[in-house]
Amino acid sequence: MRPLSWLTPLLCGVVLVAGAYAGLAGLGETRWAPFVLGLAALVLVDAVGSRYPAAAVLAVQAGLVALVAFADGSGMARVLFLLLPFGAYFAFGRVVAVGIGVATVAFLVVAFQLTVPGWTRSVEHVSDLLMFGIGLVLALAMAELSAAAERNRVARDIHDGLGHHLTAVSVLLEKASAFRDRDPEVADRAVADARESARRALEDVRTSVRALREPFRLGESLAGLTRGLGVSVDCTGDESRYAPGTLLALYRAAQEGITNAMRHAQGSDVRVTLHCGPREARLVVADDGPGFPPEREGFGLNGLRERIAQAGGSVEVVGDSGTRLTVVVPRGTA
Structure with a gap:
C-alpha cells in the first residue's frame, strides 16, 4: 500500500486550480498543453509507480514536475518538488531523501538565478524559497511519521496473526505428544493440523506485509x-x-x-x-x-x-x- 496515496492528487489539483486561474485571469503565462498533460501524467505515475523500479519512477516524476513548473503561470507548481524527497524516503531511506531535498533547493536557487536576475533582493522570491524549505522539512517529517505508523501496523498485524498460529502449533504438537502412545490416529491428525496451521502462519505474514487486494470475508x-x-x-x-x-x-x-x-x-x-x-x-x-x-x-x-x-x-x-x-x-x- 502506497503511503498517503491522496497526497499527489491533492497537490496536483491545487496546482491545476492555481495555474488555470493565473492563465485565465492574465496573471501569468500558463502553457496549457504541457501543464495539464504533465499533471495528469504525474498522478498516473504515482498510481502505478509501485509496479516499476523506484529509481526510474523517481526520475520520471522529477522530469514531470520540472515540466509542470515550466508550464505553470502561477508559480504554485514549485510545491510539487516536495513529492520527490517524500517518495524517495519510502523507496531509499532518510539519507537519500534528505539529499534529494537539498538538491531540489539547489535546483530552485539555480533556476531563480537564471530566470530572475537580482532575485536575492526580492522579498517575494526569498520568501518563496524559505517557505519551500519549511515545506521540505514538513514533508520529511510527514514521511517519518507515515513510515513509523506503517511499521507499527505491520508489527501489530504480524503479532496478531503469527502469534495466534504459533500458539496453535504449540497446542497441537502437545496434543500429538500426549496421544502418541494412547491413540496414534489422533496424534497424527494433530500433527497434520499443526502443519496446516504453520502453513497458514506463513500465508498470514505474507498477507500482512502486502496490501490486501482481494475481498476479505x-x-x-x-x-x-x-x-x-x-x-x-x-x-x-x-x-x-x-x-x-x-x-x-x-x-x-x-x-x-x-x-x-x-x-x-x-x-x-x-x-x-x-x-x-x-x-x-x-x-x-x-x-x-x-x-x-x-x-x-x-x-x-x-x-x-x-x-x-x-x-x-x-x-x-x-x-x-x-x-x-x-x-x-x-x-x-x-
Missing part, C-alpha cells in the same frame, strides 16, 4: 482460523454491510482473544460469537478458564485496543469467572 476467515483447535464459532448478520478495514479489525480481535484463551485460560471451552447488525458489529470471545486479571494485559491487547479505537469501536475484557473479550465496532467507520 470475515466468516470464512474465522472458520479457517479455528479449524482443528476445538473452538466453536457462531456468525450471524450481514458482514457485507461493513468496510474491509472493520472486518479485518474484528478478525484480529478474534485472533488475539483465541490466542490468549489457548495460552493463558487453560479452559476446555472457547467460544467465538459474531453478529454483524445494521448499525454495529459485536464480537465476543469467551472461555471457561480461571480468568484474566487486567494487569496482565500486554502488547497484544494494547495493540488491539489501538486498532479498534481507530475503527471507532471499543474493547472490554472481563476476567472474573473465565475470560470474556467483547469488541464492538460501528458500521462504516473503517
